[in-house]
Amino acid sequence: xxxxxxxxxxxxxxxxxxxxxxxxxxxxxxxxxxxxxxxxxxxxxxxxxxxxxxxxxxxxxxxxxxxxxxxxxxxxxxxxxxxxxxxxxxxxxxxxxxxxxxxxxxxxxxxxxxxxxxxxxxxxxxxxxxxxxxxxxxxxxxxxxxxxxxxxxxxxxxxxxxxxxxxxxxxxxxxxxxxxxxxxxxxxxxxxxxxxxxxxxxxxxxxxxxxxxxxxxxxxxxxxxxxxxxxxxxxxxxxxxxxxxxxxxxxxxxxxxxxxxxxxxxxxxxxxxxxxxxxxxxxxxxxxxxxxxxxxxxxxxxxxxxxxxxxx
Amino acid sequence: xxxxxxxxxxxxxxxxxxxxxxxxxxxxxxxxxxxxxxxxxxxxxxxxxxxxxxxxxxxxxxxxxxxxxxxxxxxxxxxxxxxxxxxxxxxxxxxxxxxxxxxxxxxxxxxxxxxxxxxxxx
Numbered sequence: 001x002x003x004x005x006x007x008x009x010x011x012x013x014x015x016x017x018x019x020x021x022x023x024x025x026x027x028x029x030x031x032x033x034x035x036x037x038x039x040x041x042x043x044x045x046x047x048x049x050x051x052x053x054x055x056x057x058x059x060x061x062x063x064x065x066x067x068x069x070x071x072x073x074x075x076x077x078x079x080x081x082x083x084x085x086x087x088x089x090x091x092x093x094x095x096x097x098x099x100x101x102x103x104x105x106x107x108x109x110x111x112x113x114x115x116x117x118x119x120x121x122x123x124x125x126x127x128x129x130x131x132x133x134x135x136x137x138x139x140x141x142x143x144x145x146x147x148x149x150x151x152x153x154x155x156x157x158x159x160x161x162x163x164x165x166x167x168x169x170x171x172x173x174x175x176x177x178x179x180x181x182x183x184x185x186x187x188x189x190x191x192x193x194x195x196x197x198x199x200x201x202x203x204x205x206x207x208x209x210x211x212x213x214x215x216x217x218x219x220x221x222x223x224x225x226x227x228x229x230x231x232x233x234x235x236x237x238x239x240x241x242x243x244x245x246x247x248x249x250x251x252x253x254x255x256x257x258x259x260x261x262x263x264x265x266x267x268x269x270x271x272x273x274x275x276x277x278x279x280x281x282x283x284x285x286x287x288x289x290x291x292x293x294x295x296x297x298x299x300x301x302x303x304x305x306x307x308x309x310x311x312x
Numbered sequence: 313x314x315x316x317x318x319x320x321x322x323x324x325x326x327x328x329x330x331x332x333x334x335x336x337x338x339x340x341x342x343x344x345x346x347x348x349x350x351x352x353x354x355x356x357x358x359x360x361x362x363x364x365x366x367x368x369x370x371x372x373x374x375x376x377x378x379x380x381x382x383x384x385x386x387x388x389x390x391x392x393x394x395x396x397x398x399x400x401x402x403x404x405x406x407x408x409x410x411x412x413x414x415x416x417x418x419x420x421x422x423x424x425x426x427x428x429x430x431x432x433x434x
């Protein structure tokens with residue numbers, strides 16, 4: 001049990017610091033955004049699992065020789081209100097910490113889900129009141145505002161893509177088609193769920209520098225995935241031009257609301273440049289053997305802590 | 313038959329284009345004139361109004377008979393609220409709105425313009 005808890009703690013530390021740092025700086029994710037997204041999710045899950053698992057296995061040492069026996073023994077001691085011989089404060093502290101951490105992470109996920117769902121449904125009902133469907137595409141709405149924006153509102157039964165008048169005026173027909181294809185890809189691939197999970201992880205651990213980095217990396221990968229779908233609707237150059245036009249238009253738009261200083265620090269750095277560069281430089285997709293290796297690593301990351309927890 | 317969403321939009325449009333308040337009957341007449349031949353029952357208008365009231369878009373003056381309705385804020389203010397949420401300038405931004413383009417710094421905009429002129433020239 002002690003050995004397993006040490007190995008899990010080392011794994012948790014590796015996944016919390018050096019691994020995300022290296023991955024965030026790596027160049028290959030833009031050549032295989034879907035694979036990289038799987039790896040990020042696996043790192044986050046495995047990191048949490050080994051962090052909590054390390055605390056639990058350490059805390060259960062006086063109760064048994066493996067996790068399952070220890071958990072049974074712990075339950076009977078809990079109901080009897082006794083402690084086994086050899087139990088010490090540090091072990092009980094580790095158990096409390098494991099319970100608190102698990103509760104904190106799950107509650108934060110629940111809270112983020114509920115809040116964003118509430119805001120999304122209010123936003124959707126306002127959009128429905130303020131705009132009529134675009135002719136020919138019933139799930140696309142045009143909002144009467146000069147700032148060039150496009151975004152999507154995911155919903156269980158009523159997903160909607162919203163464009164502004166400013167955007168429609170700025171782009172030509174094929175560029176507009178690229179934008180709509182991009183937003184529809186977000187909706188079809190349920191990107192908001194991944195974004196919400198990483199956002200809740202970030203808000204649960206705001207002091208954790210890697211959480212911020214992970215959230216930004218995931219946001220960029222999700223955009224690249226949607227870009228890849230949009231490339232099928234038009235050519236790369238049209239999509240790149242649309243991104244650049246909207247990006248530079250948004251920055252110089254005098255009608256856009258002023259950014260408050262509180263929000264200024266949260267601007268995601270470099271979400272736009274890498275996307276345009278990627279489309280214009282014709283990167284080759286990652287080879288299937290390299291992608292297979294990454295997916296294998298992602299699986300191993302989840303299997304190793306599970307095996308350590310259950311078998312040792 | 314118009315959907316509930318379309319009716320809600322028509323009722324709000326009628327309220328937004330009026331300075332003061334309207335009764336359910338007056339609203340129905342306006343809907344009829346704007347929608348042409350389709351008849352809308354007053355009870356339907358009342359249902360739509362109470363839905364809009366529950367959502368916080370419409371205020372009801374219960375002191376007068378019949379009840380009078382007005383929009384809580386103007387159309388432009390609602391649009392501005394939405395844009396604040398979308399552009400991330402609202403005080404509480406929780407919704408994971410996946411925007412086509414997020415915030416762009418002035419330096420990044422400059423890079424984009426350079427890339428753009430390159431793309432046009434080649």
